[in-house]
Amino acid sequence: MRFEVLGPVRVCDDDNGEVAVPPKPRALLAVLLAAGGKPVTVDRLLTELWPDGAPSTATATLQMHVSALRKVVGDRVGTGAGGYRLDLTGAGFDAAEFERTRDLGLWRGDPYEGVAAGPSVAAASARLAELRLQARQEWAQRALADGRHVEAATELAGWVAAQPTAEGLVRLLMVALYRSGRSGEALSTYDRTAAALADLGAHPGPELDALAAAVRRQDPTLDRPAPGVPAQRNRFIGRRAELDRVIELLGQARLLTIAGPGGAGKTRLSVELAREVAADHETVHVVELAEHRDGPLEIRLAAAAGIREEPGTPILDTVTRQLSGRVLLVLDNCEHVLAEAAKLAYTLLAACPGLRIVATSREQLGLSGEVIFTLGGLATPAPGSTDPHSDAVRLLADRVAAARGGTGLAPAEQAVAAELCRRLDGLPLAIELAAARLRALPLSEVVSRLDRQLDLLTGRSPVARHQTMRAAIDWGYELLDVPQQELLRRLGVFAGGFELAAAAAVAGGDPLDPLTQLVDRSMVEWRDGRYRLIETIREYARERLGPAERASAYGELVGYWTTRLATPPPVDGPAHTAWVTTIGAEHDTIVAAADWALREGDPARGLEIVAAMWWYWWVAGRMAEGLGWLDRALAGSAEPSALRARALRAAAALARNSGDLVRARQLGEEGLATFRTLDDRKGVIAALNNLLITAQAQEDYPASLAFGREALEVAERENDARMVAAASNNTAGTLRCMGRLDEAEELFTKGLTGFRALNDRRGEAAALSNLSMIDRRRGRYEPARTAMREALAIYTELGITEGQLDAVEGLAQLDVLESAAENGLRLLVLAERERSALGAPSFTPDEIADRDAAEAAARAALSPAQVARAYRAASETSLDRAVAELL
Template sequence: MRFEVLGPVQIRINDDVVTPAPKPRALLAVLLAARGRPVTIDRLLTELWPDGAPSTAAATLQMHVSALRKVVGDRVTTAPGGYRLDLSGAGFDAAEFEDSGDLGLWRGDAYENAGGGKSVEAAAARLGELRLAARQQWARQALDSGRHVAAATELAGWVAEQPTDEGLVRQLMLALYRSGRAGEALATLKKTTEALAELGAAPGTELEALAAAIRRQDPTLDRPAAGLPAQPNRFIGRRAELDRAITLLGTARLLTIAGPGGAGKTRLSLELAREMAADHDAVHVVELAEHRDGPLNLRLAAALGVREEPGVPVLDTVTRWVNATGRVLIVLDNCEHVRPQSTALAHALTAACPGLRLVATSREPLGLSGEVVVTLGGLATPPPGATDHTDAVRLLADRVSAARGGAGLTPAELTVAAELCRRLDGLPLAIELAAARLRALPLSEIMSRLDRRLDLLTGVSPVARHQTMRAAIDWGYELLDTPQQDLLRRLGVLAGGFDLATAAALTDSDPLDPLTQLVDRSMVQWQDGRYRLIETIREFARERLVAEERVDAYTRLVLILERRLAEPPPMDGPAHTAWVAGIGADHDTIVAAIDWSLTEGDAAKGLTIAAAMWWYWWVAGRMAEGLSWLGRALDATPDEPTALRGRSLRAAAALARNSGDLNRARQLGEQCLATFRAVGDRIGVIAALNNLLITAQAQEDYPASLEFGYEALRIAEEASDARMVAAASNNTAGTLRCMGRLDEAEALFARGLDGFRALNDQRGVAAALSNLSTTDRRRGRYEPARLAMREALEIYTELGIVEGQLDAIEGLAQLDVLEGDPAGGLGLLVLAERERSALGAPSFTPDEIADREQSEAAARAALGGSAVAAVYRAAAATTLPETVAALLRGAGEGNGRPRQPPA
């Protein structure tokens, strides 16, 4: 039985719909509004006869109760002084809507034609407000996901019902604008204004501001798309090319946008992806301009957020992710300098992923069978002597208006502007640079300067496709004064964004003024709190570095990075998170510095930086990339025992082990130990022994693992090194636990925990707590095991260490299974397995692997097939952050196990 009030009040019994007579229906409405609570007879009389109950009302009420019972049976029960409706086990669409927000449950207005008094009116009003909030939430999600046409269709009907609701009106206007219907968006505001005027009101300032933004085509109104960067200004021109590209990509799976540098290939590809985002389940941009070395599939995986898996080629992991995601659009941007590798990657992806579309930008086609090419030249320019408002002139006029604070081209300037656009071949970047100069120079002087530079540079470049853009950039460069030119050249060594301090370290003078002027002249971008060079300009700047200046700039950069990475990553939560984010933002610059050091500079410094980067490569799930750089650096430096080589071998061994390559990890670890022994580095020896004991433990070579562990512990104690004593105690105890020697293991784990707490080493504390929890669980001490594992989870969450979070989640899952919650435990295990696969960080501790498998088998046996399937469905709909938040929230509320998503 199901009660429905989201529309006319009715009862659904199996497939039949029953609508009671008016008074029984009103009675039902009042009881439903009470949500199972008793309603007194006096209240019922007032509700059913709001204008005053007749003398026979009490008897008539009993008759209506009897009539209602004929439909719902004994669900209408007598309560003290009145009646109540028992809703247990029955469906109730209002409650379902409140839980789910599903607008499809509505059939009209709440409690429509129900009768009843104030309680029903209040319930209807409450549900109406919830419905409005759900509509607004749906509209926001539709607009955010690019379904603006569908949003406009649905919102139009809702606004017709509620023409004065300004929240819905605003969303409808935005949906119409993004659907290319700006006129209808403004007409909607007019209708709302008229409706409000009838009530003696006027639209709020937010609606008026939106209308003004629509009239000026404000670029911030453009639809955001997940995976795509926001654009700083309006997209002008290329409409024909964009429409053609959309049509071609609708029937093809690989489209290449080809053309010279500065033609606007990247911008067109992003607009194409933005307009087609709604047709795909995921959209990603893979920037290749900074890729210099190594397989492209590693950069692709990083851009997609796909983590490496041990023993599995990265490309296989990527293709599996793409196929699991559904319809995916990937933009491979700036392929020209890695064209053979880009071609091979595109071929492999399109062959393995039937739901994938690829858009590539390159200065020449990839040359694949089935490739569709859209070739870009310059924007359309007027013929000689004409001043037509072609795309090139429109772009110049728009950018001039922005540069002059709203003052655009004057009529007297149009002839010169048209000539300027022609002389720049209509290339968008050159036009952007020219417009920026109009803040300080008249158009005629810019033309004379440009004319001389074009003549000077024609045919000078050995690369033909660079000639026109080189002329435009060189002209802009010559307009700079000497300090600006000097700084721009040095900034060319920075492969990504940078801050003022980095710019200052590259030169001997204060860079603030010249850097600000470079931003004003569009030679440097300021975005998201960081500076950045446009790639073509950066290439130009780097080429302008003379030999001595180039060496000096890169040497300074290497010194900056050496100092920055000399300190180990902070282990407290916010600082660690900030460190990881900062290294990630500068990753391209860092590896460029490593590459220069290994090929042109001091290889030992390249090895120093690579060794210091291992923690980032591990946390970011880029183990293969880290191993590649460390391998190159080790090969480029003398194979002689040094402390630096020992640290580098230890870093490589850790990355190899964490990615599942235990044999390589053992080999590298033994080389590391031999190196530290040779140089007499006691601390290094202890670290190497700790590294090896973990690897041998993972290989189930327990005698060797214990030998490594006890030696590490002995040396650490002799050196009074508290940090290493704690680490060796904790790690050696892990091997003892694997061997079933729990008494010995527990004592060493406790010693490690005490040591880490004394040092305030939060990562060490979390590891020791997790290990002690496992020991307590094996001894049947479930309550302390759960408390310790939850504390470990909290610390790992604060530090942003996902692998540690998964260790803790698996430990809590096994406790759930043991304490009678197989569904909750299995759900956590399934989620952890999924996240480990994505992270590329498999479990490698033998006894933990065995515990997990035993727990999963027990949960499956307790649940049975259909329940297991339900658990998997629920886990698939749950994210790692949601799960961690639920577990920690449950710990904070002290309510035993946290509630898991329903299976």
């Protein structure tokens, strides 16, 4: 048996034939279906079936309708709890199927069509209509991402005709029409929507207005993007045959490995492949593995894909769940983590049926079903031929023109160019390096020098695939003078981009002149204010480092970052934001320094680096990665020390925010015991603060309060103003959870005063939001709103999303209390969506209770149509837009 409400309400038998149900029993069925299998009391049924007032015979008539319905559905209609319920076990129900699958094909008309029933059916109908609208938008977004613009425009046109004021659908229709070459129709659609809104006394929203303006100016950003694919830095020359072949192979397999020597262009080909097939996938992620050292690869994948860990859930489970749908994953530079990359690919392909993987490596992964495409050099002219149209010569000509300010190869140079490309076996990186030399040398001289170097280096590498590329890089390296060579070798310790100050630290002197010359000779890149070695040259530079020079360079790098990280992150807004941005850009190099220190016998400095990095991992939502580094560093440092204690406190904080409260408590208590052993009173204060928050999250309020009272007492005795403020604020949070508002308010105020005196903006925002909660609970809504808005402004200035969500929820609760329940519900729904996307649930018990109570109150105060409208508005509002509105 099957029940259907996505259109006229009906019952179908096992052969999908409709079973006749009289009107009033059908209305009764609609009410029971809207209840989702839960009991409905007789009084509620009378109200639902006779919304204008039940007659005196209604109870008897209801029993008659129940009997009539039982003739159709049998004993699925049962009694209990003073009413009736519909047993849906084993039955089909199209509304439930739609919620699970979002299959728009299940719809036959408007929800619960043809049934005259009361508010519960109206509410269920409004909810389903809202879900259908969301599903339509999701379908259209996927169609546009897939490049199916014409199909999307056709379907959206019908939907918009039925709902001309649904701005989300209108925007998608305008984009679909624009990408289909129908700009005029896109603007006509906007005009019709503006007219429909004007009839209601409304105007198009700013997003719709901005889209119309973009269509009028033919804004290139409206063209179909390839999200997740890095932008091109220069023209992609040649490789059309190879690109067509890998596209064909990818269409036949789920795992394609592009294998070949260093410098062959594996990365560039994989990126261009991703760009060309992006329309065939819902999502594309490019994951660079060249600098990955320790820890699970899924952590690197999560960071690249923007997937935040979820407390209490293994990161691999989170990754596999979020890589749903048609996803293309590019795993670039797998050769140094071949076994781990193969294991990850095997797991992902088994768990994610819509996933395709493109791997680049110097070796195949060795998995069943893997398709290998071997990439060699670009096509070169045949011996004795000049063929200017071969891919290798075309690449050389393009890069020569760039090096010479637009002047390409002269006709007299074609034969020499063909010979150069042949000598380099068409390897793209070698051609790039050769072209760069043409700023200072004639082409014939370049070929003469290269020829001698190649002869000299033949057979030097025991690995055949390295010989030609190594010859090309050796040749460029030998053209450098001694200071340039020494600097290039030392720059190999950087795992990513770097600044001049870091280069100076590693070089042990002023590197500006040789560094500038390395940039001129294309051995080092200068882009966006930072220097960078391309991976092949960086690998070559590391290999050229002798043992003593390697120890010196890495030692200087470790010292540089130990010194820089010794200063705690700044607390004021712009400086804090700049710090987070800087550490994010330097992350790979910082952990490379820590890795060397931990491996090469300097574990104390390695521990010092990773202990100082905890705040970045916390802000960036990379708790598992930070815990992994801290676990490794702590394992090599068993002796009690202030440094070890700080690292334990950092690990405890990361564990708590990962949802592992038991481990957080254990690490925190070990850190506290270490600080006590060392009689480090500042450390004791910080450890007690850490523990009081963990105990608070565990709802162990007596322990939390004891930790907080001691922290405050010691901080006051030590005249540590910042820790007095922090301990006051945190202890007050526990008192608030216990309902002791007078004491909590006094301590929150003390914390706020202290933070402001120190210009600690994050602490100030936390204290303001906490005081706002006290004011709200006491009915002082105006000061509560003022304080929460101020907290929101500070969190926005600092770029702390979790803090923004706390403030948005606080302001939403005030809206609910001040007769603006619909807007309050909109903000609560929006915040819940953003928390889910961030993997950042609230863990403070009383905050969770307040939020749930506000949502329940909002739903109780609103009609079903208003609830549906709030959900629709939330789905159309970004967090940035909501914050701008509130501020």
